[in-house]
Amino acid sequence: MEKIIRGLHQFQNNIFDSQKELFQRLAAGQKPEALFITCSDSRISPTLLTQTKPGDLFILRNAGNIIPPYGAANGGEGATIEYAVTALGIKDIIVCGHSHCGAMHGLLHQEALTNMPSVSSWLQHAESTRRIVLEKYPEQDEEDMVLNAVKENVLVQLENLRTHPSIATGLAMGKLKLHGWVYEIETGRVFAYQPDKKQFIHIQEVAPVIEGRSVAQAITI
Amino acid sequence: MEKIIRGLHQFQNNIFDSQKELFQRLAAGQKPEALFITCSDSRISPTLLTQTKPGDLFILRNAGNIIPPYGAANGGEGATIEYAVTALGIKDIIVCGHSHCGAMHGLLHQEALTNMPSVSSWLQHAESTRRIVLEKYPEQDEEDMVLNAVKENVLVQLENLRTHPSIATGLAMGKLKLHGWVYEIETGRVFAYQPDKKQFIHIQEVAPVIEGRSVAQAITI
Amino acid sequence: MEKIIRGLHQFQNNIFDSQKELFQRLAAGQKPEALFITCSDSRISPTLLTQTKPGDLFILRNAGNIIPPYGAANGGEGATIEYAVTALGIKDIIVCGHSHCGAMHGLLHQEALTNMPSVSSWLQHAESTRRIVLEKYPEQDEEDMVLNAVKENVLVQLENLRTHPSIATGLAMGKLKLHGWVYEIETGRVFAYQPDKKQFIHIQEVAPVIEGRSVAQAITI
Amino acid sequence: MEKIIRGLHQFQNNIFDSQKELFQRLAAGQKPEALFITCSDSRISPTLLTQTKPGDLFILRNAGNIIPPYGAANGGEGATIEYAVTALGIKDIIVCGHSHCGAMHGLLHQEALTNMPSVSSWLQHAESTRRIVLEKYPEQDEEDMVLNAVKENVLVQLENLRTHPSIATGLAMGKLKLHGWVYEIETGRVFAYQPDKKQFIHIQEVAPVIEGRSVAQAITI
Amino acid sequence: MEKIIRGLHQFQNNIFDSQKELFQRLAAGQKPEALFITCSDSRISPTLLTQTKPGDLFILRNAGNIIPPYGAANGGEGATIEYAVTALGIKDIIVCGHSHCGAMHGLLHQEALTNMPSVSSWLQHAESTRRIVLEKYPEQDEEDMVLNAVKENVLVQLENLRTHPSIATGLAMGKLKLHGWVYEIETGRVFAYQPDKKQFIHIQEVAPVIEGRSVAQAITI
Amino acid sequence: MEKIIRGLHQFQNNIFDSQKELFQRLAAGQKPEALFITCSDSRISPTLLTQTKPGDLFILRNAGNIIPPYGAANGGEGATIEYAVTALGIKDIIVCGHSHCGAMHGLLHQEALTNMPSVSSWLQHAESTRRIVLEKYPEQDEEDMVLNAVKENVLVQLENLRTHPSIATGLAMGKLKLHGWVYEIETGRVFAYQPDKKQFIHIQEVAPVIEGRSVAQAITI
Numbered sequence A, B, C, D, E, F: 001m002e003k004i005i006r007g008l009h010q011f012q013n014n015i016f017d018s019q020k021e022l023f024q025r026l027a028a029g030q031k032p033e034a035l036f037i038t039c040s041d042s043r044i045s046p047t048l049l050t051q052t053k054p055g056d057l058f059i060l061r062n063a064g065n066i067i068p069p070y071g072a073a074n075g076g077e078g079a080t081i082e083y084a085v086t087a088l089g090i091k092d093i094i095v096c097g098h099s100h101c102g103a104m105h106g107l108l109h110q111e112a113l114t115n116m117p118s119v120s121s122w123l124q125h126a127e128s129t130r131r132i133v134l135e136k137y138p139e140q141d142e143e144d145m146v147l148n149a150v151k152e153n154v155l156v157q158l159e160n161l162r163t164h165p166s167i168a169t170g171l172a173m174g175k176l177k178l179h180g181w182v183y184e185i186e187t188g189r190v191f192a193y194q195p196d197k198k199q200f201i202h203i204q205e206v207a208p209v210i211e212g213r214s215v216a217q218a219i220t221i
């Protein structure tokens, strides 16, 4: 904690002033660009990764970036999503998994979760992921299976997301876009799911920003 | 989304290399300092605020930094907490509310939530907050009431947190510390709850890091 | 009841013998062609409509042909679907709504459900339907709105269906097909959803059985 | 699916016209004779068995013809029953089990359900059935046990049914009758429970329709 | 609290010694005669009313002597009943309502419960009682309606009780008896439900203990 | 049951008259001193133990004197507590465990609960107790462990109690006091938890009634 407290002081004494205007403007209200859903894993910094500032990303984080289907859980996921879409008018939702995810490792090794009953129960919302991985990649080594679980889980959670009424309505009206990403910690690269290719593609390849065309659209599911 | 995609490219092209070693080390596993529970609000950047690096903070975020009591919800909160304490051995948990919180505003204005039933239902887990604020601060103006709701809610959620078995056991064994914070967006200041004074105190006042004594202990509930 | 009892006698005395062999063979086990999910409405006879025999269709019926997402209800829907796919190896699932559906009428007139709290609560699983209809067809007359609700609801329930692990796995492995139908009571016609056209099309048009090509494939979502 | 699609065409081209009047009348509304609750098993055709027409039976079907007690599940069973009694004014409810029921077999062999967690969980609502069978018929062979489970389950589900407010009120006011049936696939016979004899009796024996007296009353529970 | 603490001292100093042997025998284990389920109301003393001693009655008390059906609640009712029947081998269960019950009053005046949402939600398990009373006694004065609610509720809760597997099995095997009582605070009289007369009868009339015949049997439902 | 029926007659014939006035006064309404929460165990008589009369104690009893946290169960505990505090204005709540508690024994021996699934599930709300006992007293003999579980469970349930909004508000406003007691069946002694000493102390030692000072205050948590 000492390190964290020292950081607080450093922020207040040395950093805050340089962003004072931004923060004072933000105090009047937020208007974020997107809802970013990712894992609680300490190795992920959404703002670092996207080089965004306070006010840019509305962020939902839990173990495994899991979104239970509508009605399947009364935790914060449904409410946070509904608030983002309905109250804040968010138009883009990113579900971002990551390499080496402990939750996905646990999903494939449920025998290791006997002393973590809440985790075990939570991973029920990723049961589709588990079954797809076991059936689709039966003979892979450990590391590949976890990475495939990460990818399949992003797709499974996007399906779950679609059952939420605010999302379903936004999609039906063409007002909302969903994005499925995987972040590779060791390389800093991000892969986006491309529905037409049924693959995750390194985002630089799919996203020729130069032409000014929205990358987002291309990778929308 | 274009801004976010451009940010990704900038991170990959210009930033990642300078932190390559850190990220490659982190790929082997995380060992975070603390579990940081805060609101999904886009104006909060936990890593900026604490000047910490990837790997330092395990982060749980939802609308209103709410933690339903054990057994009261099957969302990600219980699982994420259990994973932090049991799998990662985390010793410090910070619940950090913030000024101008939309969730707290909604809690005090439930009539504004009719088209957000999931938010309304989620705020049931802050019902104690609502009742305490209405009874304790009956004649305050809007802004003060929201700020008081933010503070009371941090305390209510700390109570909820204590009902989770992994937390209750950690506290009974003296292995775990809980911290209640409120972050003031417009000033960058953080206030920590001090149980003996029954007040939130600006963390610089309570935390003379110079003397090298753990601030954390002083503000533990 | 007299009519029903008389019917039982007639079946036993006059009908059963002619199908005796079929029934005695079926006593050894079932191997149905498809899972047929439809409304409890008395006007729908799945076997009459599809001219199928005992043993051909595994049938799930409830008010509104609603399938809560995985984990969102502990009623019979999830179990019946899982049994159909896992125990019986079913490869095709039809969700069949119908014109003049009382459940869809109730969904659009919730004020009429005050003395039916269980119905009201059940229709939560069609909340996406309700919101899409209200937003997409705001100025239609009553009858058109109900019919559009019937159609949109078939699509919404197909989305819900996809969150069930046995379905998600079957789809990921290419072993399962989903079909969205609407049955028009007054004409006997059936309309099937065509994803590429984003419309329900009269099934004769899409299904030139003469060529022997599987119609099912064409209308699979 | 080809067979089913062909059946659809045959119905539309060759059958519908002969029942056109009935269907067009039904388009204006349904007024069914009874609520028929039975298993999803493909071998059961309620309309064939009772020789009834479209419009006669409101039909609820799930795996095992199970009705969770009021409040014990938020699936379609409670809503469908409430709608039948409250909106349609139905006066007779038949719970109809059947010989060779796979759900009852699963109930007695839970070890076979490890890959069907939803089925396993659903059968909790027939736990009374399981315990009664194990205690009452401890030394029977497999086939007899399943048949006894089918019978006991009809009685257990009738008990569950009685806890639903619309049913409880109807029974208290003498406006509703419940019927417990078992259908024997291999012989086409139906057995009705007679409370005074505490047995299921072949329905022809209990039902001398000639005298015009309501059979229903005699077999009401 | 002073009165209660003084009572504790009086018990320890003046009363305990006279019952020391009983209590020391009981320390080795309990073997109660019956499970007594009644309201939390302070005016009811089950041991005073039945003139029984410590060790005689296993007692379950909550607001309104309500027993949710099996699976409808995860509160203590189901567990306490299961423990009584399975672990303690109890053979008789008494559900005892009482005159002037505040819970029944609340059930008939739900508008008075807006600041008691948990009570309101709990009374859902007595919704059958409410509907039966409103339909069966529509023109009664307040006091009579509450008393009728008390009586009908005892019957409704007995129905709920029957859905619990341990109860259902005990009843099916003839090992268990259920008793429905109403206690009249102002006269000290107890009325027992007699199924054959479909009435609550003053227990002295139905219970000629002189003949030594088990009263219990006569009033068993 | 004969013994109980005989007791009823004795109460009505010989006892009631002597307390007639009290009971007739109570018929007009209750105003209890405290809410007393204890185990269903037949060996505990709250009125005997506290030498109180009908009307003095509002009593909640279930197996193990367990109070699920707010929102964690829809059984009677939350409603009964809310009614006591909100409708009756109760100011003191006693949670009273007891020596030789079967529920606490079951908690430590879950392998003995396989035929009692409802008990097993209910004890989830005492999971913190179980973990604390296993970690804090790892090498104790059976009897000591049960007694320690009884004590720790009183504290755990007091934590759970604090999450209920009516309790949280009462505590925040200083209007409510919570008391943690353990009753020793074999000696008739009661031990109260003293937060400052972090111990259960024989209540006579802490409660010098002579001085007229409220004992309650001293033992409030």
Ligand SMILES: [Zn+2]
Residues within 6 Å of the ligand: A039, A040, A041, A063, A064, A065, A098, A100, A101, A102, A103, A104
């Ligand atoms: Zn992760």
Ligand SMILES: [Zn+2]
Residues within 6 Å of the ligand: B039, B040, B041, B063, B064, B065, B098, B100, B101, B102, B103, B104
């Ligand atoms: Zn906030």
Ligand SMILES: [Zn+2]
Residues within 6 Å of the ligand: C039, C040, C041, C063, C064, C065, C098, C100, C101, C102, C103, C104
């Ligand atoms: Zn319908």
Ligand SMILES: [Zn+2]
Residues within 6 Å of the ligand: D039, D040, D041, D063, D064, D065, D098, D100, D101, D102, D103, D104
């Ligand atoms: Zn069956």
Ligand SMILES: [Zn+2]
Residues within 6 Å of the ligand: E039, E040, E041, E063, E064, E065, E098, E100, E101, E102, E103, E104
């Ligand atoms: Zn009462």
Ligand SMILES: [Zn+2]
Residues within 6 Å of the ligand: F039, F040, F041, F063, F064, F065, F098, F100, F101, F102, F103, F104
């Ligand atoms: Zn006990």
